[in-house]
Amino acid sequence: MSAADLRALAVEIAREAGELARRRRAEGVSIAASKSSLADIVTEADREVEALIRARLAAERPDDGFLGEESGADDGTTGITWVVDPIDGTVNYASGIPLYAVSIAAVQGRDPDHWTALAGVVHSPVVDETFAVARGEGAFLGSARLQVSEPGAAGALLATGFGYDPATHAGDLAAVGRVMPIARDLRRGGSAATDLAYVAAGRLDGYFERGLQPWDFAAGALLVQEAGGVFVRPESAEVVRRLCLAGGPELVAELQRRVLDAP
Numbered sequence: 001m002s003a004a005d006l007r008a009l010a011v012e013i014a015r016e017a018g019e020l021a022r023r024r025r026a027e028g029v030s031i032a033a034s035k036s037s038l039a040d041i042v043t044e045a046d047r048e049v050e051a052l053i054r055a056r057l058a059a060e061r062p063d064d065g066f067l068g069e070e071s072g073a074d075d076g077t078t079g080i081t082w083v084v085d086p087i088d089g090t091v092n093y094a095s096g097i098p099l100y101a102v103s104i105a106a107v108q109g110r111d112p113d114h115w116t117a118l119a120g121v122v123h124s125p126v127v128d129e130t131f132a133v134a135r136g137e138g139a140f141l142g143s144a145r146l147q148v149s150e151p152g153a154a155g156a157l158l159a160t161g162f163g164y165d166p167a168t169h170a171g172d173l174a175a176v177g178r179v180m181p182i183a184r185d186l187r188r189g190g191s192a193a194t195d196l197a198y199v200a201a202g203r204l205d206g207y208f209e210r211g212l213q214p215w216d217f218a219a220g221a222l223l224v225q226e227a228g229g230v231f232v233r234p235e236s237a238e239v240v241r242r243l244c245l246a247g248g249p250e251l252v253a254e255l256q257r258r259v260l261d262a263p
């Protein structure tokens, strides 16, 4: 199956999963549990949507691997792993804030530092936007080819996020303070996958956040790369909450200097 075929399958499943998520949200959402902290929640819909995605992938690609936020990992035998966040922006979703997305990526390998992303989709059901990508074939929103943007004279429009652990907020806010001198403004949307898709689409100039999970960035990173941008997770002493950076090459280098290399 080509990267384009993997993309087509990811798009088909993501749109179906997004419709289920949207329908369940309209019916009312219940919190199923909290995970790493009280703020890190999972809804019954997260679990149901991931189950749908997993079942559809198992039917179409039974020998591939799977890595999902809610149901964990299974090794396959093909070397291809599907990396899935069924509802990225879970807190938004549970709170009724209409900014969440289904993120599905097909990668060659298992290790986020070494895998090769082949195809991906970030689908936003509320606004019905499907950002799709296949390696070497560009990133698209519908038929529109995506291209990252460069900051204007007023500075960069940036996005970031904060972890679920309150103990990390002071450091994250210090990083915000170090990047604001080059920013025109900052957005904190609550969905990393959506933020990355917006960087690929040129709606945001850049993005930075510590502590993302592979399923948060697997599809969005490839969107950014195929839209002419860079997505990096620089090695540092901070192993658990790795910094993710995305945007045009020059802006990402400046963000890294200000966020990672600063004292």
Ligand code: LIP
Pocket (backbone or CB within 6 Å): 069, 085, 087, 088, 089, 090, 091, 160, 161, 162, 163, 164, 190, 191, 192, 193, 209, 212, 213, 216
């Ligand atoms: C979320 C990310 C967001 C981040 C949150 C959380 P989830 O993913 O998309 O950018 O700030 O802490 O990790 O938990 O909604 O799938």
